[in-house]
Amino acid sequence: MPLLAIANLHKSFVTPDGERKTIVHVPEFSLAAGQQLALRGESGSGKTTFLHLIAGILTADSGSILVGGSDMNALAESKRDRLRAENIGYIFQTFNLLQGYSCLENVLLGMAFGPGADRARAQAMLERVGLGHRLHHRPRQLSTGQQQRVAVARALAARPKLVLADEPTGNLDHRNAREALTLIRETCRENGAALLLVSHDPEVLGAFEEVRDFAELNQALKETVA
Template identity: 45%
Template sequence: MRSLSKVLRSPEVFAFCNSVFEKADMILTLGGVRKSYSTAEGPIEILKGVDLEVAAGESVALTGESGSGKSTLLHLAGGLDRADSGSVVMDGSDLALFAENERARYRRTRVGLVFQQFNLIPSLSVAANISFHAKLANRYDHAWEAQLVEKLGLEEYTARYPEQLSGGQQQRVAIGRTLAARPPLILADEPTGNLDEQTGDAVLDLMLSLARTVGSALLLVTHSTRLAARLDRTVVLRGGKIAE
């Protein structure tokens, strides 16, 4: 029988420990995720067994043809919808086990969502929109918000309302609102899709820079291979699965 010290130094134990540490570093893990939607012609399966891991602090571009299920995947990861089967695990917690109030708390405190539509609150000023989620998550930090406002170039607009801003300015407010709460995971669905190339590049620069400052993982849907190349890695959704 091998001594305990030899067992602990064995290749098998070393490999096991490595695998444990690697898994522990994963902020988001999707395993065998399936999702269908009902139509007049019957159910259509959009996701057909998706496996995906995103590490803490990592930026990942999610690409694929229109209708391939990219937005559906983000909605599942963001707790906005439930998978038919498979697991969506965020920071060690399986979202399938969450009650509705727990899912709502998850969306408030653990994940940040950035969409093309901005989803700003019309009745709130820029400053109030930016601080909204941070206050809900009990993570409001005036100094951090001031730093965000400066980096996003919004100092002159904090008292304005969304309707008084351009599309690019509104998108920067939406990004500021997400980052103000310092979520462990940021999900962005074509965040530069409504912007011209120059403004889109600037917005992505800010998102990547500030996400690194916060230490957040970023999963970003984009059709642009040029933008995708700027993230840590790219995964392709094809035929309802992640392409090999």
């Protein structure tokens, strides 16, 4: 049984002029435990919405999203929060670090709502991403590359089964992007987490053995064109 299994996933929004528009229609998608897959997609193609649906941040109009056997789309919100906190790590393009908290606290909060905050684990994760000497720095005191490394440590601290990465190198220069990507892939592998990364950057996509076109996956894009 795959770690992530999606079937007949539909998500639509009401546009400002009152029209209902389907953004995501994925008939079938799956990801095995420990698998690393990159999705190629242009801006505005619904990639973020797709990841939000998998993470339970958004609810689908219909369809199922099985994460480790639990249907994210069928659960009540509080159970979706729990499932997300215990099984999914999320890495954002804009890092989304909490500016009022230290690096260590950011990582601790990555665990707090799931398995529980573990200071030693949080510290070890920050050391793993090369920030053992920046534990008590605030995000704004770090470079953008360092901030993304904190985000990686936070996403993996709770030992998630699945890591979702949304354009994780989009805000980084070439060197930092390459380093961040390597770090994400390595730490996912070390922690046994599957990785689903979305990007439009050929260099990033080129680093993956498995790459799929989101346009192929998301039938809503074809329906719009048709």
